[in-house]
């Protein structure tokens with residue numbers, strides 16, 4: 001074997017070694033990638049299964065009868081599932097009259113939502129919030145906070161805001177802590193006002209009128225001095241302040257409700273007079 005042959009053989013051996021190393025490296029890379037892929041697929045499958053299991057357990061919860069009633073928080077005794085605001089285009093009331101209601105039910109608690117049934121409704125009681133400039137949402141928060149603060153017992157079925165917005169925070173099949181010894185046969189409406197005088201602005205008055213009218217029609221009540229009352233008429237409390245201090249304005253309000261019912265009887269009976277936002 002001459003020198004040249006030996007060097008050629010060495011080069012070949014080197015080449016073979018390099019190829020073996022390369023093949024081993026590529027094999028390892030392929031193995032690692034395959035392992036990563038496998039882990040990803042397995043975790044995706046596990047995640048998918050857990051989501052499916054979650055969803056089916058949730059829907060089976062909703063299907064149980066008593067819990068449906070508890071969880072849907074129906075705003076009125078025989079209400080069906082509340083309509084979404086998107087349905088407003090379908091307003092059946094010929095006159096185009098309707099009232100939007102934001103459903104923001106309070107958590108059940110002994111200080112503002114005791115959950116006691118309200119079986120009879122003989123009147124609608126008008127209140128003022130006695131917090132100048134406070135919004136409907138803020139007053140609703142106050143009722144909700146009583147659950148924690150435990151400072152007093154107070155609430156209302158409805159709160160009418162400074163822009164005429166209406167928040168419902170207690171279903172009318174339950175009592176509110178609003179009107180002393182008339183809590184068990186009345187529905188309460190708290191009304192927001194801008195300043196100390198307690199005077200209601202036109203937007204607030206308009207929604208107060210529509211809501212009172214709807215409630216009276218709903219419960220088959222005539223609009224009169226026995227069915228539209230002030231907190232003052234129940235307990236002598238200065239509430240709603242402006243309507244206690246201005247008897248003529250109070251009479252005007254009651255007349256406006258009667259007048260509205262007279263002119264919009266059909267609309268008020270229409271299924272979609274009230275539009276619920278959740």
Ligand SMILES: [Zn+2]
Nearest residue numbers: 127128231239
């Ligand atoms: Zn009051």
